[in-house]
Amino acid sequence: MNILKFFTAGSVDDGKSTLIGRLLYDTDSILADQLEALQRSNRKNDDGTIDLAILTDGLRAEREQGITIDVAYKYFQTSKRKFIIADTPGHIQYTRNMVTGASTANLAIILIDARNGVVEQTIRHSYLVSLLGIKHIVVCVNKMDMVAYSETVFNAIIEKYKALAENLKLQNVNYIPVSALKGDNIVQSSAQMDWYEGESLLHFLEQVDTDGIEQASPARMPVQWVIRPQTDQLHDYRGYAGRVLSGSFKVNDKVTILPSGNSTTISKIEFFEDHLQEAHAGQSVIIHLNDDVDVSRGDTLVHSSALPSETRAIAADLCWMDTRSLDPSLTYFIQHNSKITRCKIDEVVYKVDINTLEKHAADEFKLNDIGRVVLKTADPLAFDLYHENRATGSAILIDGRTNLTVGALMFREAI
Amino acid sequence: MNNNYNLDYLDELEAEAIHIMREVAGQFEKPALLFSGGKDSITLVRLAEKAFRPGKFPFPLVHIDTGHNFEETIVYRDRMVERIGEKLIIGSVQKSIDEGKVIEQTGKNASRNALQTVTLLDTILENGFDACIGGARRDEEKARAKERIFSVRDEFGQWDPKRQRPELWNSYNGKIHKGENVRVFPISNWTELDVWNYIKRENIELPSIYFAHYRECITRNGQLMAASPFLNMDDEDVVTSRKVRFRTVGDMSCTAAVESDADQIEDIIREISESKISERGARMDDKVSEAAMEDRKKGGYF
Numbered sequence: 001m002n003i004l005k006f007f008t009a010g011s012v013d014d015g016k017s018t019l020i021g022r023l024l025y026d027t028d029s030i031l032a033d034q035l036e037a038l039q040r041s042n043r044k045n046d047d048g049t050i051d052l053a054i055l056t057d058g059l060r061a062e063r064e065q066g067i068t069i070d071v072a073y074k075y076f077q078t079s080k081r082k083f084i085i086a087d088t089p090g091h092i093q094y095t096r097n098m099v100t101g102a103s104t105a106n107l108a109i110i111l112i113d114a115r116n117g118v119v120e121q122t123i124r125h126s127y128l129v130s131l132l133g134i135k136h137i138v139v140c141v142n143k144m145d146m147v148a149y150s151e152t153v154f155n156a157i158i159e160k161y162k163a164l165a166e167n168l169k170l171q172n173v174n175y176i177p178v179s180a181l182k183g184d185n186i187v188q189s190s191a192q193m194d195w196y197e198g199e200s201l202l203h204f205l206e207q208v209d210t211d212g213i214e215q216a217s218p219a220r221m222p223v224q225w226v227i228r229p230q231t232d233q234l235h236d237y238r239g240y241a242g243r244v245l246s247g248s249f250k251v252n253d254k255v256t257i258l259p260s261g262n263s264t265t266i267s268k269i270e271f272f273e274d275h276l277q278e279a280h281a282g283q284s285v286i287i288h289l290n291d292d293v294d295v296s297r298g299d300t301l302v303h304s305s306a307l308p309s310e311t312r313a314i315a316a317d318l319c320w321m322d323t324r325s326l327d328p329s330l331t332y333f334i335q336h337n338s339k340i341t342r343c344k345i346d347e348v349v350y351k352v353d354i355n356t357l358e359k360h361a362a363d364e365f366k367l368n369d370i371g372r373v374v375l376k377t378a379d380p381l382a383f384d385l386y387h388e389n390r391a392t393g394s395a396i397l398i399d400g401r402t403n404l405t406v407g408a409l410m411f412r413e414a415i
Numbered sequence: 416m417n418n419n420y421n422l423d424y425l426d427e428l429e430a431e432a433i434h435i436m437r438e439v440a441g442q443f444e445k446p447a448l449l450f451s452g453g454k455d456s457i458t459l460v461r462l463a464e465k466a467f468r469p470g471k472f473p474f475p476l477v478h479i480d481t482g483h484n485f486e487e488t489i490v491y492r493d494r495m496v497e498r499i500g501e502k503l504i505i506g507s508v509q510k511s512i513d514e515g516k517v518i519e520q521t522g523k524n525a526s527r528n529a530l531q532t533v534t535l536l537d538t539i540l541e542n543g544f545d546a547c548i549g550g551a552r553r554d555e556e557k558a559r560a561k562e563r564i565f566s567v568r569d570e571f572g573q574w575d576p577k578r579q580r581p582e583l584w585n586s587y588n589g590k591i592h593k594g595e596n597v598r599v600f601p602i603s604n605w606t607e608l609d610v611w612n613y614i615k616r617e618n619i620e621l622p623s624i625y626f627a628h629y630r631e632c633i634t635r636n637g638q639l640m641a642a643s644p645f646l647n648m649d650d651e652d653v654v655t656s657r658k659v660r661f662r663t664v665g666d667m668s669c670t671a672a673v674e675s676d677a678d679q680i681e682d683i684i685r686e687i688s689e690s691k692i693s694e695r696g697a698r699m700d701d702k703v704s705e706a707a708m709e710d711r712k713k714g715g716y717f
Contacts, residue, residue, distance in 0.1 A: 103583040224437040227470040243434040272465045284433035403590040405580040
């Protein structure tokens with residue numbers, strides 16, 4: 001059994017909360033005391049059934065202000081898979097939260113209201129999915145019960161979406177007609193739509209294979225911590241602890257340490273009390289090297305046969321996440337895995353209007369703005385391009401005055 | 416290249432938690448691991464062993480001791496600390512009471528649960544901790560569902576849900592101003608069942624109160640509580656012997672028991688899989704109001 005992380009794009013009006021509530025409810029993931037609180041609530045659907053949207057209700061601070069503040073993470077499990085949902089809000093600060101939720105997801109569910117079809121919001125959501133490099137997409141055409149479960153309506157929406165998907169170069173797009181309210185094609189296949197021969201949403205999510213990309217990329221491991229017990233028995237022990245972000249390392253593999261550029265071979269791979277012959281993407285291990293080379297936190301171990309880019313100037317897509325606008329005169333911190341250095345935004349190449357996908361020249365970069373920038377770092381970064389390697393092709397910007405995370409960076413080109 | 420290698424879900428959760436712990440070691444000057452003696456913090460200790468052995472932990476364990484403990488938990492704690500050979504720092508709620516920093520609650524529902532926030536904040540201040548690792552999980556409660564893995568607290572320990580930093584990819588921003596500290600939750604993405612399955616897989620020993628045993632109990636607010644000197648009992652309280660176990664380990668005055676025959680870990684896992692009461696449903700401290708946890712976190716609680 002493995003884990004599927006997905007996020008849902010859509011607003012409350014599209015039935016996003018109802019859809020998540022339905023997934024939890026129909027997979028029996030709601031416990032009695034939560035259900036009891038649900039039944040006590042006086043929010044009911046028109047037909048008197050429980051309003052499942054309440055299951056994703058947030059904090060009191062949010063209820064009082066009638067807004068959703070943040071990404072909420074939800075968990076459920078079937079006999080086939082463990083699921084982690086990043087539930088991102090539909091209104092204020094939507095872009096910032098959706099980018100955050102999407103950054104750790106392998107799959108996106110895009111909700112379309114069958115009555116409205118592809119609207120501006122659909123374009124926005126789909127653009128963000130392509131920007132964040134999500135490789136699997138499920139378009140759920142919701143509220144099919146409101147359009148008499150019409151195949152014609154569904155097909156017309158699909159046709160329109162296909163053009164958008166092509167324009168955005170989206171991969172692995174699947175389409176499912178659903179009614180989250182009535183439960184059609186969410187967990188159980190619908191009895192109302194004989195014309196639909198595909199799977200229910202849950203069945204699809206249980207089967208879809210989202211692995212492979214990280215495993216197939218060149219081997220990378222940022223060093224997080226150097227383990228040196230310095231005891232009598234272990235006075236020569238020197239292990240480099242980190243998580244393999246992509247590819248795999250084997251004992252005797254030739255590796256290069258960046259930024260120094262020194263090369264050596266792997267003498268030993270440890271995981272707690274075990275010795276491994278090979279460490280794969282996703283594993284947190286300790287790697288030992290044959291030569292006494294200088295390695296510390298912030299360095300990256302890579303396969304010598306497939307080196308990453310190493311430059312101080314990078315073109316990147318930037319999503320701005322702070323209420324203080326980008327100040328090009330300011331020096332920010334850039335955190336790239338275990339490495340932190342200083343950087344400046346040298347140039348704003350363009351900004352994207354995420355409702356029309358048009359690119360504009362821009363002088364300022366505000367909260368929720370997205371666009372292409374050129375940044376210059378104080379120390380060279382060893383990185384890959386985001387579309388080839390999400391983990392080593394991304395970074396965050398930190399404002400040294402407030403210590404807040406103010407930007408998400410996706411590297412597009414070494415300069 | 417092998418493209419068919421998939422991590423099992425427990426391996427993935429474990430690898431993520433180890434990565435987070437090592438980020439704490441790398442990013443902070445003076446971290447600590449908050450240890451309650453409960454299964455979640457026991458899991459954290461195993462994860463720390465996997466992250467740092469054969470080296471020492473780069474942090475001490477810290478126990479906020481309400482003085483109203485299940486004795487089994489303290490016995491377990493002391494034996495475990497001896498086994499792993501790491502430093503233990505104890506923050507005492509009794510000391511906070513004696514020093515007049517907090518006042519003991521009175522009445523039937525009196526508990527030291529709320530008082531421990533003050534002791535925790537004092538212990539953080541006295542020792543200059545800049546990061547405290549804790550075993551909270553997002554599946555526990557809706558306020559927790561929205562909290563970051565690196566959760567910044569101001570000098571009063573307050574959590575501000577509106578000022579949370581976006582947490583992207585696997586980058587954790589641990590930069591703080593003097594006086595602030597960060598609460599770090601490496602098992603945020605684990606569920607109660609995940610923790611139990613991990614404990615089973617790793618063959619981790621737990622305090623005996625997690626397993627079914629006979630105990631003198633009374634009924635309070637519809638829940639079974641262990642009869643103890645720490646409960647303000649009166650003539651109306653009828654003490655009966657019940658076969659029970661505990662699903663969480665808080666202090667004796669706020670942790671309810673559930674009737675159970677599960678005395679093996681497999682039985683517990685089966686019981687939880689079939690159970691219809693969430694884990695925090697057995698915590699009196701969450702019953703006060705719908706936003707109880709949210710309020711406590713804003714006040715500096717874990």
